[in-house]
Amino acid sequence: MLTIDEIARLAQVSPATVSKVLNNRLYVSAETRARVERVIAETGFVPSQRARGLSKRRSFILGLLIPYTSDQLFADPHLLEIMRGIEAVANLREYNLLLSTARAANEAASACARMLRSDVIDGAIVVETLDVQPFAEVLAQQSASWVVIGYARQSAVPSVHADDYGGALQATRYLLELGHRRIGVISSVPRPFALEERLRGVIDALAEAGLCLDKQLVAQGDLSIESGAHAGQVLLAQPYRPTAIFALNDRMAFGAARAAAELNLTIPDDLSIIGFDDISLAKLLTPALTTVQQQGFAMGKAAADTLFTLLDSVAPEPSTVIPAELIIRGTAGPPRG
Amino acid sequence: MLTIDEIARLAQVSPATVSKVLNNRLYVSAETRARVERVIAETGFVPSQRARGLSKRRSFILGLLIPYTSDQLFADPHLLEIMRGIEAVANLREYNLLLSTARAANEAASACARMLRSDVIDGAIVVETLDVQPFAEVLAQQSASWVVIGYARQSAVPSVHADDYGGALQATRYLLELGHRRIGVISSVPRPFALEERLRGVIDALAEAGLCLDKQLVAQGDLSIESGAHAGQVLLAQPYRPTAIFALNDRMAFGAARAAAELNLTIPDDLSIIGFDDISLAKLLTPALTTVQQQGFAMGKAAADTLFTLLDSVAPEPSTVIPAELIIRGTAGPPRG
DNA sequence: CTGAAAGCGCTTACAG
DNA sequence: CTGAAAGCGCTTACAG
Numbered sequence: 001m002l003t004i005d006e007i008a009r010l011a012q013v014s015p016a017t018v019s020k021v022l023n024n025r026l027y028v029s030a031e032t033r034a035r036v037e038r039v040i041a042e043t044g045f046v047p048s049q050r051a052r053g054l055s056k057r058r059s060f061i062l063g064l065l066i067p068y069t070s071d072q073l074f075a076d077p078h079l080l081e082i083m084r085g086i087e088a089v090a091n092l093r094e095y096n097l098l099l100s101t102a103r104a105a106n107e108a109a110s111a112c113a114r115m116l117r118s119d120v121i122d123g124a125i126v127v128e129t130l131d132v133q134p135f136a137e138v139l140a141q142q143s144a145s146w147v148v149i150g151y152a153r154q155s156a157v158p159s160v161h162a163d164d165y166g167g168a169l170q171a172t173r174y175l176l177e178l179g180h181r182r183i184g185v186i187s188s189v190p191r192p193f194a195l196e197e198r199l200r201g202v203i204d205a206l207a208e209a210g211l212c213l214d215k216q217l218v219a220q221g222d223l224s225i226e227s228g229a230h231a232g233q234v235l236l237a238q239p240y241r242p243t244a245i246f247a248l249n250d251r252m253a254f255g256a257a258r259a260a261a262e263l264n265l266t267i268p269d270d271l272s273i274i275g276f277d278d279i280s281l282a283k284l285l286t287p288a289l290t291t292v293q294q295q296g297f298a299m300g301k302a303a304a305d306t307l308f309t310l311l312d313s314v315a316p317e318p319s320t321v322i323p324a325e326l327i328i329r330g331t332a333g334p335p336r337g
Numbered sequence: 338m339l340t341i342d343e344i345a346r347l348a349q350v351s352p353a354t355v356s357k358v359l360n361n362r363l364y365v366s367a368e369t370r371a372r373v374e375r376v377i378a379e380t381g382f383v384p385s386q387r388a389r390g391l392s393k394r395r396s397f398i399l400g401l402l403i404p405y406t407s408d409q410l411f412a413d414p415h416l417l418e419i420m421r422g423i424e425a426v427a428n429l430r431e432y433n434l435l436l437s438t439a440r441a442a443n444e445a446a447s448a449c450a451r452m453l454r455s456d457v458i459d460g461a462i463v464v465e466t467l468d469v470q471p472f473a474e475v476l477a478q479q480s481a482s483w484v485v486i487g488y489a490r491q492s493a494v495p496s497v498h499a500d501d502y503g504g505a506l507q508a509t510r511y512l513l514e515l516g517h518r519r520i521g522v523i524s525s526v527p528r529p530f531a532l533e534e535r536l537r538g539v540i541d542a543l544a545e546a547g548l549c550l551d552k553q554l555v556a557q558g559d560l561s562i563e564s565g566a567h568a569g570q571v572l573l574a575q576p577y578r579p580t581a582i583f584a585l586n587d588r589m590a591f592g593a594a595r596a597a598a599e600l601n602l603t604i605p606d607d608l609s610i611i612g613f614d615d616i617s618l619a620k621l622l623t624p625a626l627t628t629v630q631q632q633g634f635a636m637g638k639a640a641a642d643t644l645f646t647l648l649d650s651v652a653p654e655p656s657t658v659i660p661a662e663l664i665i666r667g668t669a670g671p672p673r674g
Numbered sequence: 675c676t677g678a679a680a681g682c683g684c685t686t687a688c689a690g
Numbered sequence: 691c692t693g694a695a696a697g698c699g700c701t702t703a704c705a706g
Contacts, residue, residue: 003683014693019685027691046454050387050396051683054698059387061398061457064436087438096457099401099436101424117383120398120433225621254621261623281618284562284591286598340699351677356701364675388699391682 002045011039022047053119062090062307063098063115063124065135067108078277078296079127082149085300086125093308095122109134116144123307125149132157145310149303151193152319158310160303160320164194164276167292167324168201168248171274174290174326175244176209178334180272182217184235184242186228186252189220198248198276217242221252228255236263236271243272243335250275250282250291257285257331268333278327287330298322339382348376359384390456399427399644400435400452400461402472404445415614415633416464419486422637423462430645432459446471453481460644462486469494482647486640488530489656495647497640497657501531501613504629504661505538505585508611511627511663512581513546515671517609519554521572521579523565523589526557535585535613554579558589565592573600573608580609580672587612587619587628594622594668605670615664624667635659 004022008015013032020028021036028036039045053059064086066079083097090097098121102108108126112135115121126135128150136155139146152159175183185202188195203213219234221227228247232255235242247253253275257267265271267287275282278293302320309316341359345352350369357365358373365373376382390396401423403416420434427434435458439445445463449472452458463472465487473492476483489496512520522539525532540550556571558564565584569592572579584590590612594604602608604624612619615630639657646653 001683004685005683015683016685016693016695017691020692023685029691032691044454046451048391048683049455049457050390051698052685053387054385054391054683054700055685057698061435083436083438096452097436098398099420099434101420114383115433117381118386120386258623281621284618286595338699341701342699352699353677353679353701354675357676360701366675369675385699388682389701391684391699392701394682 001048002043004045004047007036007039007043007045010043011036057119059119059122060094061096061098061121062086062304063100063112063121065108065112065124065126066099066101067105067127067129078294078299081296082127082300082303085297085302086304087300088297089301089304089308105131106134106138109138112146113138113142113144116142123147123311125303125307128152128159128161145307147303147306147310147316149299151197153193156318158306158316158318158320160299160306160322161194162294162299163321163324164197165201165204167276167294167326168198168246169205170201170324170326171246171276171292172202172205173208174328175246175272175274175332176205176211178244178272178332180242180244180335181211182214182240182242182244184217184219184245185213186219186221186231186235186245186247186256188223188227188248188252195248202246221247221255223249223251225251225255225258228252229258230255232256232259233262236260236265244274244332245271246274246276248276250277250279250289253289253291253331254281254285257289267331269336272332272335274326274332282327283329285331290329290332291327293325293327295322295324338385339380341382341384344373344376344380344382347380348373394456396456396459397431398433398435398458399423399641400437400449400458402445402449402461402463403436403438404442404464404466415631415636418633419464419637419640422634422639423641424637425634426638426641426645442468443471446475449483450475450479450481453479460484460648462640462644465489465496465498482644484640484643484647484653486636488534490530493655495643495653495655495657497636497643497659498531499631499636500658500661501534502538502541504613504631504663505535505583506542507538507661507663508583508613508629509539509542510545511665512583512609512611512669513542513548515581515609515669517579517581517672518548519551519577519579519581521554521556521582522550523556523558523568523572523582523584523593525560525564525585525589532585539583558584558592560586560588562588562592562595565589566595567592569593569596570599573597573602581611581669582608583611583613585613587614587616587626590626590628590668591618591622594626604668606673609669609672611663611669619664620666622668627666627669628664630662630664632659632661 004015008018123145126148147158219231221231245256260271275291278291282289299322306316341352341355345355439448460482463485484495556568558568582593597608612628615628619626636659643653
C-alpha cells in the first residue's frame, strides 16, 4: 500500500513535510508544495484515515441512528431527505456516515455508546422514531456529542424538528377559510410529541375563529392506515358529521379517504381531507392529498450543522425548528352548500 | 480515555496480555484471563477500533453504496430490507455499515474508490440502481473487495439478484391458468437488465401455453406511474383489448390501474393487473395489487455473506439468485365470460 | 504462560 | 521553511 513515507521518498522530502502539504499547513515553500502535490497526484495517494484518526483523535465518521420497526421506516416520509441533508453537510467536512438501524431503543442506545467509546464515530444523530430517553441516559454519561431529530424533551440534547404546531395551524386555518366549521380530527393514542404539537395547532387555529375543538369530532387512531379508516368511519357515522377531516398524519388520512369512499362520499365535495407529512404516496391518492410537508433535507442539514458545532466545542442552538408548509392539492375544498 | 495500557496497569499484566484476552487468544492462564476480564467489565473498556484497525489493517467497516436519484430510492421497494439483511450479517462479524448515496454513478464509483484507498472501508456492496460499469472500472484496478446487488453483467464482480425471470414466469403462468389469452405487457425503454429477464419470463411462459408475445400487446413505459398510465391507455384503446396486463414493475401497474379506472373498467372483472416488486403501496391499491415479491432481506444477507467470503480471501459464488414469489392479492382474476 | 519491543501510518510539537 | 523524534492505541512475532 502507498504510504506517506513512500510519497516523501518520491518527492525527496520528509514525511512531516508531506503531512503538512496534505493538511494545507503554512510554512511549506511553494516549490516543495508543488513537488509533493505532483507526486500525490501522480500516484493517486490517499492518506490512511485510520492512521490519521489515531493521531488526530477523530474518526471522521458520524453515526446515524435510526431505531425502528420496519413498518415505521417504510412509512417515514422524509427519512431519505433527512439523510441527504446530513450527507450534504458531512461531505463538506469530509466526514462519512455510519448507519445503524437497531431495533429497540435501549439496544440502539448501547450500540451507539459502544461506537462512541470504541471511537468508531465522533458523534451521532439520532432520529426520534422511538423513545429518545434511553439514548439520553447512556450518552449523557460519556459526554458524547449527539443531536436528535425530533423532540428531545426533558433531556438537554440539542434537537431539530419540524414546526408541527405551525403546520397544523396552517392546515386548520385553511379549512376554516374554505368555510368549514365542523372539522373532524384524527389523532393518535399513544401520541408522539409531534402529534401533541399538531393537535395544539388545531386547537389554536380553531380558537382564532372563535371555535372550540369538539370532543365528539376527535377520533383516535394509531398512525396506521387501518386505524385511520376506522377513525374515519366513527367520525362519519355521526348524525351531524364533519365536512372536513384533518388527519394528523398522512397514513391515517388515507384511511379516512377510504372510509369516505365506502360511504360513497365524494372528496372534496362531500368531505375535505388534509393530512400531515407529505409521504410519497400523497400525490397518488385521487384526488391528490392536501397535506403539510416537512422539509427533510433542511432538517438533516440542520442536525448535521448542530452536531459539527458540538464537535467544534461551541455551544449549539438547543433546538432548531424547521418550517412546515401546507401543500394544497385536491382533497380539500369548500363545504357543500 | 481508557486505554489498553490503563487496563494492563489495573490488572497488573502487560498490554500484550490484555490484547490476548481481548482477542480470545490461547496461552493465557485462566486466572490471568479472569482478572483481566474483570477489570474490563468494571471499567467498561472498549478497545479503540482505529488503533486496532491500524494494526490489523482492517477498518471493520463495510460500505453500502446506493447511487440514486431521489425518486428512484423512494420507489425502491426492498432497499430497507436489503439493508437489514446486510446489517444482520455485519453485526455477527462485528462490522459496521457506512452509507453513501452519491448521485451519479461515476461520482459514486470514485467516492467508493477513495473510501477503499483511504481504508475507511474494507469492502463495498453496491446496489445496482445505476450503471455498475463505472464501479467495475474503478474498483477492478485496486483489486477491491466488492459485490453488487443486481446484475453485474460483463464485469467479473460477484452479484446477487432476484429471480426476475422466474418471478415473471410465475406471474404469467398464473394469468394463463386464470384463463387469460390476451395478456398485455408494460415494459420499459430503456430497459434495465432485470426487466429484460422479466420479459424473457413472460415470453417463455406464453410459449409453454403455445402462445406468442403479440407485439401489439407490448407497451413501453419508463418505470414511472405516469408512463404506466399512458401505456395502459394505449393497450386498452385497442379494438380487441387485453383481458390482463402484466406491468413489469409496480409503479407502472399503478398507472395501468388508473388508466383502467378512467375507462370505468372494474378490476379484476374487466381487467386483471399484475405488477412486480411488491412496493409498500401495493397493498394500498383497491383492490390490493397482485404482484411478484422480491426478498430484500435475503438479498442483503447473501450480498454480505459474499463480501465476507471475498474478505476472507476465498472465492465466492460468482452470482446468487434469490427466489421471487408471486403474491396473490386482488387485482387478478378470471377473464369475463 | 507472559512481556518487551517493534510496527501499523499518520500528526505534532520542537529544534534547527 | 524542513525534518527527527515521539506519540496516537492497539497487535504481533519473538524471546524468555
